Amino acid sequence: MKNFYDQISLTLQEIAKSIYNLSLESPIWEYSSRQEFGDLSSAAPLKIASQTNNDPLEVAAVIKRELVEKIGDSVEKLEIVKPGFINLFFSKKILINTLDGIINQGKKYFREANGKKLLIEFVSANPTGPLSIAHGRQAVVGDVLANIRAALGDSVEREYYLNDIGRQIDLLVLSVQERIKELEGKKWVIPEGGYKGEYVKEIADSYLKEGKGQSLGDFCLSYMESLIKNDLGRIGISFNNWVSQKKLVEDKKVEEAIRILKERGFIYEQEGALWFRSTKFSDSKDRVIKKSDGSLTYFASDIAYHYDKCQRNYGRLINLWGPDHHGYIKRIYSALEALGCKNDLLRVVIVQLVTLRSKERMSKRAGTMVCLSELIKEVGEDATRFYYLTRKNSSHLDFDIDLAKKSSFDNPLYYIQYVCARIESIFKKAGKLPDGNFNQYIESEEELQIVRFLAQFPFCLQRSYFLLEPVFIVEYLKNLASLFHKFYENVRVLCQDSDKSMARLNILQATKIVLHFGLEILGIKPVEQM
Numbered sequence: 001m002k003n004f005y006d007q008i009s010l011t012l013q014e015i016a017k018s019i020y021n022l023s024l025e026s027p028i029w030e031y032s033s034r035q036e037f038g039d040l041s042s043a044a045p046l047k048i049a050s051q052t053n054n055d056p057l058e059v060a061a062v063i064k065r066e067l068v069e070k071i072g073d074s075v076e077k078l079e080i081v082k083p084g085f086i087n088l089f090f091s092k093k094i095l096i097n098t099l100d101g102i103i104n105q106g107k108k109y110f111r112e113a114n115g116k117k118l119l120i121e122f123v124s125a126n127p128t129g130p131l132s133i134a135h136g137r138q139a140v141v142g143d144v145l146a147n148i149r150a151a152l153g154d155s156v157e158r159e160y161y162l163n164d165i166g167r168q169i170d171l172l173v174l175s176v177q178e179r180i181k182e183l184e185g186k187k188w189v190i191p192e193g194g195y196k197g198e199y200v201k202e203i204a205d206s207y208l209k210e211g212k213g214q215s216l217g218d219f220c221l222s223y224m225e226s227l228i229k230n231d232l233g234r235i236g237i238s239f240n241n242w243v244s245q246k247k248l249v250e251d252k253k254v255e256e257a258i259r260i261l262k263e264r265g266f267i268y269e270q271e272g273a274l275w276f277r278s279t280k281f282s283d284s285k286d287r288v289i290k291k292s293d294g295s296l297t298y299f300a301s302d303i304a305y306h307y308d309k310c311q312r313n314y315g316r317l318i319n320l321w322g323p324d325h326h327g328y329i330k331r332i333y334s335a336l337e338a339l340g341c342k343n344d345l346l347r348v349v350i351v352q353l354v355t356l357r358s359k360e361r362m363s364k365r366a367g368t369m370v371c372l373s374e375l376i377k378e379v380g381e382d383a384t385r386f387y388y389l390t391r392k393n394s395s396h397l398d399f400d401i402d403l404a405k406k407s408s409f410d411n412p413l414y415y416i417q418y419v420c421a422r423i424e425s426i427f428k429k430a431g432k433l434p435d436g437n438f439n440q441y442i443e444s445e446e447e448l449q450i451v452r453f454l455a456q457f458p459f460c461l462q463r464s465y466f467l468l469e470p471v472f473i474v475e476y477l478k479n480l481a482s483l484f485h486k487f488y489e490n491v492r493v494l495c496q497d498s499d500k501s502m503a504r505l506n507i508l509q510a511t512k513i514v515l516h517f518g519l520e521i522l523g524i525k526p527v528e529q530m
Contacts, residue, residue: 003098003101003109003110003458004074004090004094004097004098004455004458005029005040005455005456005458005459005462006112006458007071007074008029008040008067008071008074008088009026009027009028009029009462011067011070011071012024012028012029012042012044012063012067013028015063015066015067015070016044016048019062019066020048020051020052020059022048022051022052024044024047024048025047025466026462026466027459027462027463027466027467028042028044029041029042029088029459030042030043030459030463031456031459031460032087037081037087038079038087038088038089039088039089039090039452039455039456040087040088040456040459041081041085041086041087041088042085042086042088043084043085044063044086045057045059045060045063045080045084045085045086046083046084046085048063049084056083056084057080057082057083057084059084060080060084060085060086061080063086064078064080064086067086067088073091073093074090074091074093074094075088075089075090075091075094076089076090076091076092077089090452090455092448094455095442095448095451095452095455096439096440096442096451098451098454098455099439099442099451099454099506099507099510100437100439102454102510102513102514103506103509103510103513106513106517107151107513107516107517107520110151110457110458110461110517111151111152111153112152112153113153114149114152114153114154114465115153115154115155116149116153116154116155116315116316117154117155117313117314117315117316118146118149118154118155118156118157118314118315118316118317118318119156119157119159119309119312119314119316119317119318120142120145120146120149120156120157120158120159120317120318120319120320121158121159121160121161121309121317121318121319121320122138122139122141122142122143122158122160122319122320123135123138123139123142123160123228123232123320124160124161124162124163125228126163126168126169127162127163127164127169127172127221127224127225127228128168128169128171128172128195128224129172129195129197129199129224130197130199130227130228130231130371130372130373131228131231131232131371131372131373132369132370132371132372133354133356133369133370133371133372133375133399134322134353134354135372136235136354136372136375136376136384136388137351137353137354137388137397138320138321138322138351139232139235139237139372140235140237140384140385140388140389140523141320141349141351141388141389141393141470142158142320143158143236143237143523144385144389144470144473144521144522144523145318145320145349145468145470146158147520147521147522147523148461148464148465148470148473148521149465151461151517151521152461152462152465154316157240157241158237158238158239158240158241159239159240159241159242159243159309160239160241160242160243161243161245161305162225162242162243162244162245162246163245163298163301164221164244164245164246165245165246165249166245166298169217169220169221171191171193171194171195172194172195172200172220172224173216173217173220174191174194175190175191175194175195175196175200176200176203176204176207176216176220177204177216178190178191178194179200179201179203179204180204180207180208182201182204183201183204183205183208184208199227203219203220203223203224206219206223207219207220207223225242231371231372231373231376234373234376234381235372235376235381235384235385235523236381236385236523237523243305243308245301245305248301248304248305248308249296249301253304253305253307253308254296254300254301254303254304256304257300257303257304257307257339258274258289258290258300258303260307260339261276261303261335261338261339264338264339264340265277266280266338267289271292272292273288273290273291273292274288274289274290275287275288275289276288276289276299276303276331276334276335276338277338278330278331278334278335278338280334280338281330281333281334281337281338282330282334283330283331283334284330287299287331289303299331302328302332302335303332303335303339306332306335306336306341306346307335307336307339307341310336310339310341310342310345310346314345316345316347317345317346317347318346318347318348318349318468319346319347319348319349320348320349320351321348321349321350321351322350322351322353323350323351323352323353325350326350329348329350332346332348333346347468349393349468350393350394351393352391352393352394352395352396352397353396353397354388354396354397354398354399355396355397355398355399356370356375356399356401357398357399357400357401357402358400358401358402359402360401375399375401378401378405379401379404379405382413382524382525383404383405383413384404385522385523385524386404386412386413386474386522386524387399387400387404387413389470389471389473389474389522390412390471390474391471392469392471393468393469393471407530412474412478412481413524414530415478415481415482415485416477416478416480416481416515416519417526417527417530418481418485418530419480419481419484419485419511419515420512420515420516420519420526420527420528421527421528421529421530422484422488423508423511423512423515424528424529425529426493426494426505426508427505427508429494430493430494430501430505433505433509434502434503434505434506434509436502438499438502438503438506439503439506440503441497441499441500441502441503442503442504442506442507444491446486446487446490446491447487447491447503447504447507449483449487450483450484450487450507450511451507451510453479453480453483454480454510454511454514456476457476457514457518460472460473460476461473470522473518473521473522474522476518477515477518477519477522480511480514480515480518481515484511487507491504493505493508
């Protein structure tokens with residue numbers, strides 16, 4: 001059974017298609033922050049009017065008439081608001097049906113069957129040092145986006161692209177070489193631009209103990225890849241695929257991509273170098289892909305890598321990049337268009353940087369930065385994941401370490417987890433859960449208010465799915481926790497009226513399902529006691 005949000009979204013899509021021959025971009029409903037504006041609101045009439053040159057209020061009237069005909073008994077009322085919004089108010093019937101659906105189907109009630117084959121590439125940090133706190137934010141956001149897409153029916157693969165050749169790798173090996181000299185009591189000096197963190201000395205020490213028979217370069221890359229995987233594993237993140245830049249070059253995939261671009265007339269030679277005509281696609285300037293000395297640029301390998309992804313028959317490609325890659329987006333889009341890939345296949349999400357706020361200063365084991373591993377050790381896996389998700393991707397994140405460690409309602413994660421513990425405590429006291437349908441005994445506004453908010457969860461999932469923003473789920477769970485704590489203070493769940501008690505236990509059971517599912521998507525474990 002589809003949840004009500006899916007039903008009315010599909011209904012509105014069908015109305016737009018049948019009457020105006022238009023497809024509306026999802027999500028097409030938003031939940032209202034104030035009850036006087038209804039439970040859900042849609043700007044569909046404004047969008048349709050802008051494309052058909054009709055009056056938005058006239059379009060709204062048509063849509064309202066069609067909605068009343070198709071779903072009239074599921075809503076308390078539909079109202080039109082200038083300049084062209086439609087506000088929808090849930091009926092008590094649909095609230096009770098929603099509660100029944102959540103209890104009977106669990107998290108399956110919210111799942112969909114979008115069916116896209118999706119590849120999401122994230123982190124992809126150079127294997128030249130431990131992951132930083134900025135890499136950590138990308139890692140958690142990427143993992144949660146993959147969870148959201150999978151929860152709503154997509155087939156999702158996670159991929160890490162290893163830049164395992166080039167000048168930065170050479171500098172890492174040279175740096176380790178010098179630290180080996182240090183350990184052997186010889187004169188040593190880090191090369192200009194080399195790596196100075198203590199981890200470099202640890203690699204050198206491990207090589208002396210374990211690296212016999214291996215080239216230093218292979219050992220360094222293997223060590224760093226293991227270090228990165230270990231850091232990611234500590235916050236519950238793993239990848240389906242690890243793609244090597246070195247292997248792309250060795251398998252001639254870079255040369256193949258350049259050959260195709262040449263055949264299409266997008267490569268030219270100037271002063272011994274090969275250039276890609278990215279200005280043909282509104283880029284600010286053409287880009288070098290092979291230098292005059294014959295060496296390939298990183299851009300050349302990136303073209304080949306993205307072309308390879310396009311050939312793997314995914315319905316959608318998503319990349320998560322740091323803000324230093326913002327100027328890189330246009331040239332990648334240009335290259336894919338030149339290679340004949342679908343122009344809407346790739347979507348790039350920029351995840352902004354992170355700073356730490358704490359009364360205590362954290363060490364910088366990597367030499368110039370605080371490592372992800374140090375942050376996890378300081379606040380724990382769940383708090384690390386949660387606080388990385390508390391701002392939009394496009395906003396700078398100020399990670400408050402002291403708040404993340406607090407065991408009080410000031411800490412949003414603690415506030416949410418306390419709801420889980422409170423519900424378990426009430427269930428234990430009740431001794432048993434309802435084994436029949438008692439939802440007809442739900443009457444008070446406090447009861448209906450929390451059910452109404454549970455009914456809005458599918459929109460929250462849709463919003464995060466299409467806008468690629470995990471923060472919407474975080475905000476929803478915070479608001480649900482606030483609503484539940486007020487409900488707990490004002491309504492006695494286990495009262496003298498056994499029917500009402502059973503009905504209220506149903507509300508708690510549905511709240512638990514939604515909370516656990518939301519936390520599962522965020523990769524955070526719920527608790528049973530605190």
